[in-house]
Amino acid sequence: MALLTCRNVSFAYEGTTVLTGVDFCVNPGDYLCIVGENGAGKSTLLKGLLHLKKPSQGEILTGDGLKATEIGYLPQQTAAQKDFPASVYEVVLSGRLNSRGIHPFYSKTDKQEVQNSLRLLGIEALRNRCYRDLSGGQQQRVLLARALCSTKKLLLLDEPVTGLDPVMTTEFYRLIASLNREQKITVVMVSHDIRGAVEEASHILHLGNRQLFFGTTAEYIASDLGRRFVGGEAGC
Amino acid sequence: MLSTFLEMLSYPFLVRALIVGVLVSLCASLLGATLVLKRYSMIGDGLSHVGFAALALAYAMNAAPMTVAIPVCVVAAFLLLQIKDSSKIKGDAATALMCSGALAVGVMTVSLTTGMNTDVCNYMFGSILAMSKSDVTLSVILSAAVLLLYVLFYNKIFAVTFDEAFSAATGVRTKLYNMLIAFLTAITVVLGMRMMGTLLISSLIVFPSLTAMRVCRRFKTTILVSALLSVGCFLTGITVSYLASVPTGACIVVTDILVFFVFAVIEKIRERI
Numbered sequence: 318m319a320l321l322t323c324r325n326v327s328f329a330y331e332g333t334t335v336l337t338g339v340d341f342c343v344n345p346g347d348y349l350c351i352v353g354e355n356g357a358g359k360s361t362l363l364k365g366l367l368h369l370k371k372p373s374q375g376e377i378l379t380g381d382g383l384k385a386t387e388i389g390y391l392p393q394q395t396a397a398q399k400d401f402p403a404s405v406y407e408v409v410l411s412g413r414l415n416s417r418g419i420h421p422f423y424s425k426t427d428k429q430e431v432q433n434s435l436r437l438l439g440i441e442a443l444r445n446r447c448y449r450d451l452s453g454g455q456q457q458r459v460l461l462a463r464a465l466c467s468t469k470k471l472l473l474l475d476e477p478v479t480g481l482d483p484v485m486t487t488e489f490y491r492l493i494a495s496l497n498r499e500q501k502i503t504v505v506m507v508s509h510d511i512r513g514a515v516e517e518a519s520h521i522l523h524l525g526n527r528q529l530f531f532g533t534t535a536e537y538i539a540s541d542l543g544r545r546f547v548g549g550e551a552g553c
Numbered sequence: 554m555l556s557t558f559l560e561m562l563s564y565p566f567l568v569r570a571l572i573v574g575v576l577v578s579l580c581a582s583l584l585g586a587t588l589v590l591k592r593y594s595m596i597g598d599g600l601s602h603v604g605f606a607a608l609a610l611a612y613a614m615n616a617a618p619m620t621v622a623i624p625v626c627v628v629a630a631f632l633l634l635q636i637k638d639s640s641k642i643k644g645d646a647a648t649a650l651m652c653s654g655a656l657a658v659g660v661m662t663v664s665l666t667t668g669m670n671t672d673v674c675n676y677m678f679g680s681i682l683a684m685s686k687s688d689v690t691l692s693v694i695l696s697a698a699v700l701l702l703y704v705l706f707y708n709k710i711f712a713v714t715f716d717e718a719f720s721a722a723t724g725v726r727t728k729l730y731n732m733l734i735a736f737l738t739a740i741t742v743v744l745g746m747r748m749m750g751t752l753l754i755s756s757l758i759v760f761p762s763l764t765a766m767r768v769c770r771r772f773k774t775t776i777l778v779s780a781l782l783s784v785g786c787f788l789t790g791i792t793v794s795y796l797a798s799v800p801t802g803a804c805i806v807v808t809d810i811l812v813f814f815v816f817a818v819i820e821k822i823r824e825r826i
Contacts, residue, residue, distance in 0.1 A: 367722040390722040397590055403715060404771040411712040415723040421705045447770035460719075467723045 412466030597755030679750030
């Protein structure tokens with residue numbers, strides 16, 4: 318049974334359809350990359366997967382025991398976070414909030430979980446540092462640790478390498494790949510970096526206001542669309 | 554110093570002002586950090602002007618001032634948040650509209666009923682004589698409620714402040730907590746505006762947290778330091794105002810400004826090292 322299934326999903330803003338005919342599924346252990354140009358509907362689909370926006374047509378199902386709140390999410394950074402006085406520990410701990418329900422305070426297990434996530438991503442030393450003093454790559458790791466605190470099943474990453482330099486980008490891709498392979502965490506990543514996606518992902522979903530392609534990466538590279546985009550980017 | 558303070562405590566109206574002032578300063582500084590970081594710094598100003606209109610109307614209708622002003626401000630706070638979500642009129646524009654609109658309504662009401670007199674001046678710049686005994690009871694109950702709710706929902710408020718998108722995605726009811734923040738802010742503003750005045754109340758919200766943010770590196774310490782600063786500045790301000798016979802609200806704000814500059818200098822020195 319698939320973790321996430323989209324059945325002929327469409328999205329509309331105030332009656333105008335922005336994305337239509339999306340039909341795919343994500344199985345446990347997959348590494349799916351959603352690619353497409355700006356305005357292709359990637360962010361909209363992401364909101365749909367997170368249950369923040371209802372599809373105008375079709376349905377999005379979660380399965381295999383995955384609850385709607387069990388999606389680890391790495392959002393794009395906001396401007397407010399640049400001067401936010403919070404320690405790494407506080408930020409990562411807030412990832413445990415969804416498991417607290419109506420309980421107002423965190424438990425010992427929550428704090429242990431934070432420690433585990435920090436260790437997994439190799440940022441234990443940053444525990445008491447201030448979030449705004451960290452480099453872009455370190456901040457992404459912290460947000461990733463927070464996402465891991467809310468789930469161990471499915472990670473949803475929204476343009477995670479935006480603003481990172483090439484070295485940090487490579488490092489970040491390696492980290493995600495190891496989480497996917499070694500921790501068996503399913504990954505769904507939205508990216509405009511098609512070449513990076515092709516190197517990393519097991520499956521590709523290409524959007525352009527409708528579903529242009531869905532399949533394994535090998536199939537994508539062999540397809541006309543894949544050749545055009547991967548080849549085109551390599552050429553420039 | 555101590556003898557001055559004891560002397561102040563012998564005046565019942567000053568005791569009332571001290572009790573309410575300390576509690577309101579605490580509430581305002583706790584909420585302030587969240588509001589500043591969420592880019593809602595002007596919400597206090599908008600609400601206090603609405604509160605002014607509501608107080609003027611309450612006097613005109615001979616109703617109890619607080620019981621009119623609190624519900625009106627709560628509604629206004631919800632409206633401001635609602636407007637921020639829709640994109641036709643942006644949040645800052647909506648706040649500006651509300652500020653001047655409500656002020657106009659208030660001034661019209663006052664001039665049509667009692668006429669422009671010292672009462673208006675008191676509304677604008679605050680007066681510690683304005684507190685009646687029933688006001689104090691209501692203020693104590695409400696600010697205790699604000700403090701309790703803040704502590705209970707501290708973790709959720711932190712999450713919603715730091716990253717609304719993440720919180721919403723992981724099933725935190727962000728709309729509900731934004732409304733809670735608006736609700737608590739509205740109550741705090743109404744409680745504080747009689748003493749601080751319409752024009753000065755938002756300083757109680759923004760100054761302590763901005764000052765604390767100069768030096769703090771954690772959210773929890775930011776909150777605690779801003780609470781301490783807020784109460785400290787209030788007590789200093791009210792004492793100076795007693796000794797020099799100058800308006801209390803303005804005195805507190807001037808103290809806030811001085812402390813802010815001290816902390817800003819500390820921050821600069823730290824960055825150099």
